[in-house]
Amino acid sequence: MIELTHIKKTYDTGRARVTAVDGVSLSVEKGDIYGIIGFSGAGKSTLVRCINLLERPDSGRVRVDGVELTELSVPQLREARRRIGMIFQNFSLMPSRTVADNIAMALRHSALTPEKKKEKIASLLELVGLGERAESYPSQLSGGQKQRVAIARALANDPKVLLCDEATSALDPQTTRSILKLLRSLNEKLGITMVVITHQMSVVKSLCRHAAVMEHGRIVERGTAVDLFSHP
Numbered sequence: 001m002i003e004l005t006h007i008k009k010t011y012d013t014g015r016a017r018v019t020a021v022d023g024v025s026l027s028v029e030k031g032d033i034y035g036i037i038g039f040s041g042a043g044k045s046t047l048v049r050c051i052n053l054l055e056r057p058d059s060g061r062v063r064v065d066g067v068e069l070t071e072l073s074v075p076q077l078r079e080a081r082r083r084i085g086m087i088f089q090n091f092s093l094m095p096s097r098t099v100a101d102n103i104a105m106a107l108r109h110s111a112l113t114p115e116k117k118k119e120k121i122a123s124l125l126e127l128v129g130l131g132e133r134a135e136s137y138p139s140q141l142s143g144g145q146k147q148r149v150a151i152a153r154a155l156a157n158d159p160k161v162l163l164c165d166e167a168t169s170a171l172d173p174q175t176t177r178s179i180l181k182l183l184r185s186l187n188e189k190l191g192i193t194m195v196v197i198t199h200q201m202s203v204v205k206s207l208c209r210h211a212a213v214m215e216h217g218r219i220v221e222r223g224t225a226v227d228l229f230s231h232p
């Protein structure tokens with residue numbers, strides 16, 4: 001489903017050139033939940049942003065669901081990106097809009113009729129367990145509820161892939177468990193492929209089937225989550 005080949009990404013900070021991702025290859029199978037774990041600054045976020053070309057790699061190839069994203073025109077890429085949902089540590093909701101309108105934003109290019117959009121938003125909110133909160137504002141929700149809204153929004157265009165960038169890092173342990181449970185159930189129900197980046201070992205252990213450990217822009221270890229964490 002996802003194939004990254006020799007991805008390299010550097011940043012020019014003015015004073016120095018920082019290599020954030022240093023020649024990483026990674027393939028993630030359809031339906032997998034793939035964890036990328038490592039300390040802050042390891043390059044996880046940059047790598048995962050290369051999957052939807054939020055960051056453009058200096059070199060290397062990005063293939064998602066059979067499409068070579070690095071070769072698409074800007075409008076084609078915009079279209080392809082709708083098939084790749086993403087959620088973040090800070091939820092990135094629009095504070096001045098209701099829950100329903102936050103999700104509607106993701107549907108603004110959709111061909112659905114207004115009536116069908118409303119139905120879609122209602123069913124997405126049901127899916128994430130927030131059926132009653134369509135008219136709430138983000139400030140009226142807990143952190144876990146905000147992340148549920150962000151997940152509903154990320155799923156609005158029926159993506160094949162969901163990218164999760166430290167999605168539970170701002171949440172307490174109990175809320176983290178409930179969000180991880182939701183992500184797992186979405187993976188099972190929808191068959192959606194997930195890439196999860198985290199600095200928390202517990203997240204990989206409880207959610208992921210496969211994982212890679214990143215250090216200084218490189219993958220230093222990879223395998224099944226069980227094998228990786230059963231080392232002596």
Ligand code: ADP
Pocket residue numbers: 025026027028219220221222
């Ligand atoms: P090992 O620990 O068995 O040596 P590595 O992670 O060093 O495995 O990988 C060896 C080579 O195989 C690397 O160059 C890497 O590009 C490729 N490789 C291994 N696993 C994957 C994977 N899941 N996706 C893409 N390439 C992989």
Ligand code: ADP
Pocket residue numbers: 011012013018019020038039040041042043044045046047
């Ligand atoms: P992680 O997600 O593992 O914390 P990042 O991908 O955010 O790692 O960062 C990897 C490296 O790239 C770090 O050294 C970071 O400072 C640097 N970096 C990330 N984004 C930028 C940017 N926009 N400009 C300059 N340097 C950056």
